[in-house]
Amino acid sequence: MIKITWQYIPLKSDVAFLQIKQTEISQIPFYYPIFYVHVYSAIFILFAGFFQFNATILKKYPATHRNIGKFYVLVVLFLSAPSGFFIGLFANGGLYSKISFTTLSLLWFYFTLKGFSSIKNKNIEQHKAFMLRSFALTFSAITLRFWKVILVYLFQPAPMDVYQIIAWLGWIPNLLIVEYYLYNQLKK
Template sequence: MILKNYKQTLWLIVFVWFFVLMLLITLKYFPISSNVAFLQIKQTEVIEIKSYLFIFYIHVCSSIFTLLAGFTQFNPNILKQFPSVHKWIGKLYVFVTLVLASPSGFFIGIFANGGFYSKISFVILSILWFYFTLKGFILIKRNNIKCHKAFMMRSFALTFSAVTLRLWKVIIVSLFHPAPMDVYQIIAWLGWVPNLLFIEYCIFKQKYK
């Protein structure tokens, strides 16, 4: 019991730390500007594609919400003591992911830095994110709680790629100093594939407990 509480506390501290970092990154884009932070290297898209800036901001704002909402959904205390909170935040998570975050991520992915390999990675990420979230929603409607949980774990693993992508970028740049375009091609895949593999391992372990 003590070990379990220790793990939950440690996870909470780690998550809050990463969430604050992501929130600080997000706040760099406000007040709204077309030439700030990441957008400084996306001026071609901003100028030539009229909808790019609007969709980019949809993605930035919706993604930070899914990151926070996803965490509450896997908190056992909230699930047991406040099931209605879990239910309604879950509905918001599904809506924001399916209607805003995933489609906008798909659009931005088409114009990702790093060429074809980066673009295909972000497009696949967006499609899988959409599919896992939708599947999880359908399964809970059918009262299949176990499978619902598994698919929502997969969904949040991809949500968390917003964090892991940036972590891998810092690590790779610090250790290997690759060319900028090489960095994008590498982190485009490292940002989410290891997350998904780890979650599949966790699901597999739970299945045979």
């Protein structure tokens, strides 16, 4: 992800993924800066999220957990999810991809907000569950690219077909895995 993000430094409008988004860049006000808000903010929350599930940090350094968590929540709620929603409105792959990416952004926002409000209400179990869901959606940045490589390697589908498929595969399996995990935790 760092390598992918690095392609967008310095700001350019004709690099990597943006090469196929020139219509949006030229015709949709704010597409270009909002895209960059999403790319730059998402890399930081992906990194921050990995530390939040470390039991050692949670037990030995609870203030660090809280501070990283506050950073994660603020960035998701005010930068990453809203910018993801906006660029999702113009996703490649047509209506199915747009529905997927905007739904992903809305759920990401909701799960993060619920996780934050849960800990404010001292409901630790609910906080854990919603933050796991939130990070499952954050992690879609990685799984989407993983599925893209697999699908292209195995099936060589048309580019827009790939977008329609990975738009959903990028996050639904992640969320299902978390829900399965949470379900098994309840049974214990």
